[in-house]
Amino acid sequence: MDIDSEIAHLARVYGEPERMTFEFSNVSAYFGEWVKRLTRRRGEIILVVPRAANQTLLHRKPHYPEEVYRLPTGGIHHGEAADDAARRETYEEIGFHPASLRLLGVLENIFELRDKKLYYPSFVFRTELFVGTPQPTDATELISDFAEADAFELQLAAQFLESLPGQWREWGKFRAAAHRWLAPRLQV
Secondary structure (H helix, E strand, O other): OOOOHHHHHHHHHHOOOEEEEEEEEOOOOOHHHHHHOOOOOEEEEEOOOEEEEEEEEEEOOOOOOOOOEEEOEEEEOOOHHHHHHHHHHHHHHHOOOOOOOEEEEEEEEEEEEEEEEEEEEEEEEOOOOOOOOOOOHHHHOOOOEEEEOOOOHHHHHHHHHHHOOOHHHHHHHHHEEEEEEEHHHOOO
16 A cells, blocks of 8 residues: 555544655765665654653663653554554553554655655554553563653753764654654644
8 A cells, every 4th residue: 555545544544644744865874774774664653652741651772872762663564554553562662552543643754865765654643641651562672761751841852862963863853853743732
């Protein structure tokens, strides 16, 4: 199924999502290799897992730069529906089976690598309120900690991601985009 057909199907089930395009031009060779590996999957889901007081769940992994927390994401396998990936990833990363999902948006990421462009969509799904303690069920996820963030703190997380130095710089800018997009829409 092509992306427009998939979005049309998801819109019938979850309502029309907002669509936003993010372009990342002049990608470095180092980040370009990461993007090539990333785009072997057909896209990703971004999880918005509401917590109390208009907050959402963030996570960190031990290989991230110190103090980096970000929205949980997960790859969509070839042949897997985006909403099925959202349910699977919510369970793998948080240990939570969501009873409901809402598709908030589709972030259409375009990476410009020298002479070609790679397209990588991010489907942003929100679950219902999660009051439990996050417990990843997939040991390969390597999640080392969780935190909660409100809209203002999401903006701060985006700013921090955008300020990462060296080899993390472009990754941080890519990951920051979803946080900046979500912050004004965070009504959980």
